[in-house]
Amino acid sequence: MPSITTPGIVLRYANYRDHDRMLTILSPRYGKLDVLSRGCRRPKSALMPASELFVYGEFVCYQQNDHATLSSCTISDTFYPLRLDPYRLTCASYLSALCAAAVQPGEESAELYALLLKGLYYLSYEKDADALETTTAFLLLFADVIGYRPRLSRCAHCRTPLDLANGAPFDIAAGGLCCPMCASRSTFRMSVEDIKWMSETIRSGLKPQKNTGAGTLFDVLRRYVEMRLETPIKVSKLLP
Numbered sequence: 001m002p003s004i005t006t007p008g009i010v011l012r013y014a015n016y017r018d019h020d021r022m023l024t025i026l027s028p029r030y031g032k033l034d035v036l037s038r039g040c041r042r043p044k045s046a047l048m049p050a051s052e053l054f055v056y057g058e059f060v061c062y063q064q065n066d067h068a069t070l071s072s073c074t075i076s077d078t079f080y081p082l083r084l085d086p087y088r089l090t091c092a093s094y095l096s097a098l099c100a101a102a103v104q105p106g107e108e109s110a111e112l113y114a115l116l117l118k119g120l121y122y123l124s125y126e127k128d129a130d131a132l133e134t135t136t137a138f139l140l141l142f143a144d145v146i147g148y149r150p151r152l153s154r155c156a157h158c159r160t161p162l163d164l165a166n167g168a169p170f171d172i173a174a175g176g177l178c179c180p181m182c183a184s185r186s187t188f189r190m191s192v193e194d195i196k197w198m199s200e201t202i203r204s205g206l207k208p209q210k211n212t213g214a215g216t217l218f219d220v221l222r223r224y225v226e227m228r229l230e231t232p233i234k235v236s237k238l239l240p
């Protein structure tokens with residue numbers, strides 16, 4: 001029976017039959033993997049600790065007729081502190097749900113995997129980091145990784161170079177900032193600081209965010225990303 005060994009993060013699970021659970025795991029090499037964790041809800045099951053949300057570790061699965069079944073897992077982290085803070089738990093659930101919506105089975109996903117791992121790490125262990133702002137930065141970088149980096153230097157409609165001295169309108173459907181000529185009622189005003197923050201975040205990658213006011217961008221970036229995914233993500237309704 002062929003077996004797969006892969007690092008992974010549990011993105012979600014669904015209880016199945018009386019004692020089982022179907023896990024959706026993000027693997028850097030295999031993308032989204034659905035794996036049956038058989039008997040994990042029985043008392044004393046060795047698979048129980050690995051069959052929880054956000055578990056990060058090395059998963060060993062065996063495969064039979066298109067079905068993968070978990071045989072063991074060496075856990076690296078469970079991001080336990082998330083369980084103690086409902087708001088951070090909601091943010092982390094949103095990060096996972098975004099990855100589950102974006103990644104296909106068999107699709108190489110190393111960049112997204114690394115981004116999610118950082119996001120979970122900061123939400124769990126960086127006590128000074130602002131959870132909403134860290135989630136906002138994740139949204140922006142997530143958009144970049146899945147191929148939808150917002151246009152920030154030229155108009156998303158007519159490609160004219162933008163003068164950003166006084167901020168600019170952001171057009172969600174068009175995919176970025178736009179010039180005054182192309183602005184419409186459906187655009188959102190962004191300040192110079194917002195735009196600087198976005199450029200800087202794209203340049204420097206995910207960092208624990210320290211409440212600089214960028215949380216106001218959350219709603220725009222959420223709409224922007226969810227429109228690209230063509231899926232509204234339920235848990236985001238609980239934020240900010």
Ligand SMILES: [Zn+2]
Nearest residue numbers: 155158179182
């Ligand atoms: Zn324009």
